[in-house]
Amino acid sequence: MSGIQDALEAALRHRRDADELLLIADETAAAHLRWAGDALTTNGSVRSRRVTAAAVRDGAAGVHVGLVGHGGALGDALPGLVRAAERAARDAPPAADATRLPEPWRTPSWAEPPGGTSVDAFGDVLPGLADAFAAAGQRRLYGYTEHRVVTTYLAASTGARLRHAQSTGLFDLSVRDGDDSAWAGVTAPDLTGLDVPALAAELSATLARPGRRVELPPGRYEVLLTPNCVADLMLHLYLAAGARGALDGRTAFSRPDGRLPLGERLTALPLTLRSDPDHPLLPCAPFTVSRGTDDLTAVVDNGLPLRPTRWIDEGVLTALVQTRHTAEQTGAPLTPMVDNLVLEGGPDAPTLPEMVRSTRRGLLLTSLWYLRDVDPASLLLTGLTRDGVRLVEDGEIVGTVHNFRFNESPLSLLARATEAGRPVPALPREWGDYFTRMVMPPLRVPDFLMSAVSPAT
Amino acid sequence: MPDEIDDSFLALPLARLADAALSRARQRGARYAALRVQRVRSGRTVVHDGALRASEEETETGLAVRVLHRGAWGFAATPELTPEAAVRACDDALALARACADVGGAPVALAPEPAYPGATWRSPYRINPFEVPESERVELLSHWCAGLQAHESVAHVLARATAAQENTYYADLDGTRVTQQRVRVHPQVLAVGRRPRDGGVQTLRTVGPPVARGWEYLHGEGWDWAGELAELPALLAEKTQAPAVRPGRYDLVIDPSQLWLTIHESVGHATEYDRALGHEMSYAGGTFATPDAAGRLRYGSALMSVDADRSAPHGLATVGFDDEGVAAQSWPLIEAGVLVGFQHDRGSAARAGLPRSAGCAYAESYRHTPMARMPNVSLRPAVDGPDTAALIAGVTDGFYLAGSDSWSIDMRRRQFQFTAQRWHRIRNGRLAGQVSGAAYQAETTAFWSALCGLGGEGTWLLSGADMCGKGQPVQAAAASHGCPSAVFRGIDVVDTGGRDG
Numbered sequence: 001m002s003g004i005q006d007a008l009e010a011a012l013r014h015r016r017d018a019d020e021l022l023l024i025a026d027e028t029a030a031a032h033l034r035w036a037g038d039a040l041t042t043n044g045s046v047r048s049r050r051v052t053a054a055a056v057r058d059g060a061a062g063v064h065v066g067l068v069g070h071g072g073a074l075g076d077a078l079p080g081l082v083r084a085a086e087r088a089a090r091d092a093p094p095a096a097d098a099t100r101l102p103e104p105w106r107t108p109s110w111a112e113p114p115g116g117t118s119v120d121a122f123g124d125v126l127p128g129l130a131d132a133f134a135a136a137g138q139r140r141l142y143g144y145t146e147h148r149v150v151t152t153y154l155a156a157s158t159g160a161r162l163r164h165a166q167s168t169g170l171f172d173l174s175v176r177d178g179d180d181s182a183w184a185g186v187t188a189p190d191l192t193g194l195d196v197p198a199l200a201a202e203l204s205a206t207l208a209r210p211g212r213r214v215e216l217p218p219g220r221y222e223v224l225l226t227p228n229c230v231a232d233l234m235l236h237l238y239l240a241a242g243a244r245g246a247l248d249g250r251t252a253f254s255r256p257d258g259r260l261p262l263g264e265r266l267t268a269l270p271l272t273l274r275s276d277p278d279h280p281l282l283p284c285a286p287f288t289v290s291r292g293t294d295d296l297t298a299v300v301d302n303g304l305p306l307r308p309t310r311w312i313d314e315g316v317l318t319a320l321v322q323t324r325h326t327a328e329q330t331g332a333p334l335t336p337m338v339d340n341l342v343l344e345g346g347p348d349a350p351t352l353p354e355m356v357r358s359t360r361r362g363l364l365l366t367s368l369w370y371l372r373d374v375d376p377a378s379l380l381l382t383g384l385t386r387d388g389v390r391l392v393e394d395g396e397i398v399g400t401v402h403n404f405r406f407n408e409s410p411l412s413l414l415a416r417a418t419e420a421g422r423p424v425p426a427l428p429r430e431w432g433d434y435f436t437r438m439v440m441p442p443l444r445v446p447d448f449l450m451s452a453v454s455p456a457t
Numbered sequence: 458m459p460d461e462i463d464d465s466f467l468a469l470p471l472a473r474l475a476d477a478a479l480s481r482a483r484q485r486g487a488r489y490a491a492l493r494v495q496r497v498r499s500g501r502t503v504v505h506d507g508a509l510r511a512s513e514e515e516t517e518t519g520l521a522v523r524v525l526h527r528g529a530w531g532f533a534a535t536p537e538l539t540p541e542a543a544v545r546a547c548d549d550a551l552a553l554a555r556a557c558a559d560v561g562g563a564p565v566a567l568a569p570e571p572a573y574p575g576a577t578w579r580s581p582y583r584i585n586p587f588e589v590p591e592s593e594r595v596e597l598l599s600h601w602c603a604g605l606q607a608h609e610s611v612a613h614v615l616a617r618a619t620a621a622q623e624n625t626y627y628a629d630l631d632g633t634r635v636t637q638q639r640v641r642v643h644p645q646v647l648a649v650g651r652r653p654r655d656g657g658v659q660t661l662r663t664v665g666p667p668v669a670r671g672w673e674y675l676h677g678e679g680w681d682w683a684g685e686l687a688e689l690p691a692l693l694a695e696k697t698q699a700p701a702v703r704p705g706r707y708d709l710v711i712d713p714s715q716l717w718l719t720i721h722e723s724v725g726h727a728t729e730y731d732r733a734l735g736h737e738m739s740y741a742g743g744t745f746a747t748p749d750a751a752g753r754l755r756y757g758s759a760l761m762s763v764d765a766d767r768s769a770p771h772g773l774a775t776v777g778f779d780d781e782g783v784a785a786q787s788w789p790l791i792e793a794g795v796l797v798g799f800q801h802d803r804g805s806a807a808r809a810g811l812p813r814s815a816g817c818a819y820a821e822s823y824r825h826t827p828m829a830r831m832p833n834v835s836l837r838p839a840v841d842g843p844d845t846a847a848l849i850a851g852v853t854d855g856f857y858l859a860g861s862d863s864w865s866i867d868m869r870r871r872q873f874q875f876t877a878q879r880w881h882r883i884r885n886g887r888l889a890g891q892v893s894g895a896a897y898q899a900e901t902t903a904f905w906s907a908l909c910g911l912g913g914e915g916t917w918l919l920s921g922a923d924m925c926g927k928g929q930p931v932q933a934a935a936a937s938h939g940c941p942s943a944v945f946r947g948i949d950v951v952d953t954g955g956r957d958g
Contacts, residue, residue: 030930032929032930033557034929036734036735036736036737036738036739037734037735037738038562039560039561039562039563040529040530040557040560040562041530041736042530042532042826042828042928042929043530043531043532043553043554043557043826044532044533044534044553044826044930045532045533045534045549045550045553046532046533046534046824047534047535047536048517048519048534048535048536048824049536050515050517052515065512066512067511067512067513067514068513068514068515069513069514069515069516069517070515070516070517071497071515071516071517071518071519071536071822072516072517072518072519072536072538073518073519073536073537073538073539084514088512088514088591091590091591091592092509092512092591092592092595093508093509093592093595094509095508095509095510095511095512096505096508096509096510097510119552119553119556126556126557126559126560129560130559130560130561133560133561133562140735140738142735142738142739143739144739144740144929146929146930172739172740172929173739174738174739176738183739248505248613248615248649249612249613249649249651249658250613250615250649250658250660254658256651256655256656256657291513292501292511292513293503293510293511294511299511299513369742369867369868370865370866370867370868371865372863372864372865373863374863374876374896374953375894375953375954376658376660377657377658377659380953382863382865382874382896382953383865384865384867384868384872386867386868403867403868403872405865405867405872405874405898407874407896407951407953433929433930433931451874451898451951452872452874452898452949452951453872454867454871454872455867455869455871455872455900456742456745456867456868456869456870456871456872457869
């Protein structure tokens with residue numbers, strides 16, 4: 001057996017009593033480094049392999065699905081995996097959403113081998129870190145970098161043969177100086193050219209900026225949310241935007257009469273939230289990959305081709321994340337989840353520095369943390385500011401404020417936002433391990449509610 | 458046999474892999490080297506309104522080699538279980554250690570641990586959840602759904618059961634060879650109701666905790682599922698009609714089904730020594746407890762005594778040995794309100810000048826580096842203490858709250874906010890209906906200093922978290938937290954509905 005493709009082809013031939021059989025293989029190579037207080041603390045070079053088998057079986061009462069995963073060496077594991085999936089499909093009652101697999105198609109790259117990576121992918125990052133540590137002086141550096149290549153092969157008895165290789169680099173850096181801190185996160189397919197000393201110096205300059213420490217009470221403030229903050233908030237919105245959850249009556253997109261709120265205006269700003277597998281900065285898988293049915297995806301939808309999708313079009317909700325089952329139930333277009341997300345306003349949007357300059361008094365929030373659902377029915381989240389709340393007065397950053405806790409809903413924030421700036425690549429800080437392909441604008445919200453002061457520095 | 462490790466795991470070439478990797482590491486002069494073979498089996502069954510929504514199962518197996526070489530760590534993992542792959546992983550780990558040693562920083566040292574050749578340990582359970590036919594699992598969850606849906610207050614029911622089995626083989630240069638097997642399950646049922654006044658959604662979830670037991674747990678061994686499910690519809694009906702909370706400062710009687718999570722976040726994570734050293738500063742965060750705080754930091758009132766252990770029966774972090782070959786232990790973290798200890802792995806114990814690690818290293822899978830993870834962390838009950846009803850009777854103006862829900866805490870483990878499944882008003886020592894939208898906010902040491910009443914052993918419950926994330930790459934771990942019902946005086950209660958959030 002030479003490659004993973006041959007192993008999958010052979011495994012498909014082990015199908016016995018399933019009407020359809022689907023196999024997803026993920027070949028992953030990753031390398032990571034972590035540092036704290038100017039010393040490396042953790043590192044690793046990790047290879048892994050995972051094959052998920054779904055057996056689909058027609059029955060009198062509906063379609064039965066058996067889903068079994070295998071992580072590890074292939075050896076002779078795949079025939080057993082296929083048998084286990086077929087057994088599960090025989091044993092299971094029909095699944096509520098199950099249907100036959102989608103129309104098959106092929107990606108031209110099917111025959112290509114998996115991508116790889118190693119510690120070499122860090123290029124100048126290691127010597128750059130050594131230089132940054134040496135130049136840190138009294139400041140302390142904390143952070144993490146990772147390079148990961150996941151190659152996904154999807155093969156089905158229907159004839160589908162799909163391959164996608166996703167290369168993800170992440171570089172996360174905090175600089176601390178006494179009670180003050182600043183954070184930057186960078187994500188890119190390739191980290192080799194990253195200038196670590198320059199990034200560290202840029203963050204250090206933020207800390208060195210003259211200014212006062214300001215104590216402010218809880219209450220409503222005008223805030224400027226950086227693109228990274230907006231990324232965290234919009235990701236929560238995206239992950240809550242499944243038609244499944246809406247129909248179940250559990251989410252902020254549920255309506256008492258059971259309809260979907262498509263066509264409702266969410267914001268007066270001409271904001272568009274969209275996904276596009278062919279986005280030039282954020283390429284991602286052009287087909288659905290679901291290793292388990294949840295609120296956003298269905299196993300039987302594996303291999304669906306993905307297209308550019310507008311979730312919010314110039315302020316109006318136009319689509320929720322659909323499976324074939326929910327699209328059929330609601331009569332809405334089939335708009336499956338796509339692994340990237342863009343939020344943008346109109347042309348000529350100002351940059352974040354321009355938005356700072358046009359602020360009379362407000363708070364610049366540079367990073368959010370520990371966002372958790374408080375009330376899924378309104379998408380109310382709680383969370384905290386982190387690593388840099390700056391006070392802006394008369395167009396200038398004049399000081400640093402302590403952190404705050406807030407209770408806010410991304411939907412309510414969109415509705416109340418008065419200005420969106422120029423979108424740039426952004427990293428949701430809390431989800432850097434999961435969803436990194438985002439382009440987000442800075443947002444101005446005139447009445448952001450700070451619920452309590454956090455003494456954490 | 459109840460104490461045996463699965464044959465299918467023992468059939469892996471464990472000793473040959475260890476010999477291959479460790480002899481290579483010894484040859485190359487590694488100070489410490491360990492080979493770990495880990496197999497993790499996980500399963501999930503989801504039933505919505507009696508219909509199967511999702512069901513899946515996965516088994517993941519691989520090996521990892523971790524070395525300490527020239528004062529730096531190196532780690533490599535591979536799914537291939539051959540001696541050649543083990544040697545390659547060892548070489549990769551050594552190369553990483555050399556590259557990192559060149560960057561500089563203080564050399565890593567490890568606290569010593571005796572060798573345990575040929576040790577085995579298995580968590581107690583009767584029915585392996587992975588041997589229960591899927592039809593039986595779905596039938597039980599569907600039965601739970603049907604029972605609830607018979608009630609008018611219940612619009613929808615989501616019933617879910619997850620299960621995990623972990624097998625670990627650990628071998629190191631000192632001669633330790635440990636084989637372990639753990640099983641845990643977590644059933645959850647979410648009932649969805651509608652508010653009569655506006656048609657809005659209100660949900661109520663079971664509080665039965667995740668535990669290190671087998672499928673027998675779902676049949677009532679260790680938790681009265683039938684009893685809890687029977688009470689759910691009426692409690693949900695009351696919740697859908699609950700008025701918004703009036704914000705203010707109140708006395709809170711907190712049920713162990715919620716308090717465990719506050720202990721997890723404000724004590725468990727805050728007493729991790731790697732956080733005190735700053736190792737999590739860029740991600741999970743630090744702690745207000747400084748490395749020198751043991752014996753000096755007043756954490757809470759004199760009623761507060763908290764123990765760490767790796768031995769609580771059916772505890773999620775209960776284990777024979779950790780992933781650095783350290784035998785399970787129990788030790789106090791807080792005595793009568795004063796911080797007395799931290800959680801240590803071998804590296805942090807050496808940094809703190811301690812003679813021995815507390816055994817807190819854990820890796821989610823073979824793909825993950827062992828890191829400092831929480832043991833079971835539990836609050837002691839009052840000896841001959843009162844029951845929950847007596848604690849409620851002692852409060853004139855407050856709330857009794859139960860069932861964990863939303864949680865969030867800042868990056869020094871100080872300012873936090875928690876909600877609960879149920880907030881019952883207490884007026885003059887009696888329960889007086891539920892309120893909605895409530896959350897409590899406090900600062901960790903102020904909160905624990907406000908602890909003014911503890912329930913007795915009869916109120917003590919071992920709950921826990923089975924999906925706690927930490928580290929980069931982020932890893933999930935499970936830990937249990939036992940506690941009695943407890944009373945906290947004068948805690949800020951906010952209305953998250955937005956009027957005073």
